[in-house]
Amino acid sequence: MFKILKWLIVIVMMGGILLMAQKYLRDDQTLPKEKMLSIGVIQVIEHPALDQTRQGILDELKEAGLIPLETMQWVYESAQGNPALAAQVAQKFVGQKVDLIVTLGTTPSQAAVQATQTPPHIPVVFASVTDPVSAKLITNPQQPDLNVTGVSNYVDVDKQFEAFLKVFKPLKKLGILYNPGEANSVILVEKMQESAKKYDITLILAPAGKATEVLAAAQNLVGKVDAIFINNDNTALAAFGGVAKVGEQNNIPIFVSDVDFIAKGAVAALGPDQYALGRQTGKMIIKVLKDRLPINQIPVEWPSKVELKINFDIARKLGLQLVGNLANDAQAGN
Structure with a gap:
């Protein structure tokens, strides 16, 4: 009888230890993890030049340690040349609360700027926009006054x-x-x-x-x-x-x-050089996401290589x- 009681006590104690271990495991699993940076990318339409620009951006980010599925989320969508679709994608990225929106082409850039006019004013970095002032993305290229900057592809x-x-x-x-x-x-x-x-x-x-x-x-x-x-x-x-x-x-x-x-x-x-323009844009994105520079301290740039x-x-x-x-x-x- 005594031996049976002894084993019952041991079983109860082991059960308690297991319950406590499970609790600790559950608590550990629910500990808040560091948020992965997320970037939403909108390209006006798919063609080789813009594809090269997008690849240049991605390669520059990888060199800076921003790697898709490892240290950041990279969500790419094409607007297929459709302004309404560009606006829809921009609104979706705002709803997903991405950390930054990258736009390739004027139409998605305009859509993204329009979608981010209300707080928290998600930063927008554009590439391949001919005239960002006339497109009403900015008023002062040297000191962007909104939440947008980027690299123009304009050649005289x-x-x-x-x-x-x-x-x-x-x-x-x-x-x-x-x-x-x-x-x-x-x-x-x-x-x-x-x-x-x-x-x-x-x-x-x-x-x-x-x-x-x-x-x-x-x-x-x-x-x-x-x-x-x-x-x-x-x-x-x-x-x-x-x-x-x-x-x-x-x-x-x-x-x-x-x-x-x-x-x-x-x-x-x-x-x-479209790929070089992408690398140039990637450096801007790094200034925003890693160096935490305010947009108004990042002037608009023009192609470094023509x-x-x-x-x-x-x-x-x-x-x-x-x-x-x-x-x-x-x-x-x-």
Whole structure:
């Protein structure tokens, strides 16, 4: 009887120890863990140039120790060229209380700024916005007054015309493919119309509101222009394959402001290195998330690297005579 009682006491004591251990385990499991940083990314539309910019951002963050699924959450969504979808995604990120929103292109940048106007004013860092002032993202690039800063992809229009005239001296009529619904494209068209007068170039505008309309717009320029230019228009660049075919079939030089499209059929491009622009943007994000700098202490930046690239194979097929030492000065893009 005594032995049985002794074992009962031991069992009760062991049970108590187990219950206490379970309690401690439960308490340990519910201890608050350090919150992982979260970044919401909105890209206006998917095309190689912006994809390169996004990759540059991601690589810069990784080098700084911000690694998706390990030290941060990286949530990417494409607006598919749709302003309403861009606004919806921006609102979703605000509802999820992300730590920062990254925007690639003017349309999602405008949507994100609009969505973050109420507290807690989630910071927004943009890339590939041509004119952030005209787009009403900021009023002072040197000291952003809202919750937004970033890196513009703007290249002076005069320099582009001068470069293209060196590639194709007889240029008199230039077709412009653009989306009138993209604020950055409208701004650039206005700048180009003013600048073209200096070079005695007539611009023929070919609007395309959707990527599916770009091919028809390009075909409509055949017989009317000496060359076609796409200047930072995300819609037209997203459908560049069709534009390149129109140029090839009709012996029309295609100029772009994005050097990544030289290998895809453009004859020349004067523009920023998109990957380098992404790395530049990534450094800004690090200043916000890791260095905890206020947005108004992070001025807007412009491309740190602008280059002229020429597809010499296409230039030869078109019979273009390059001016001066351009063949030596420009980088081969083919």
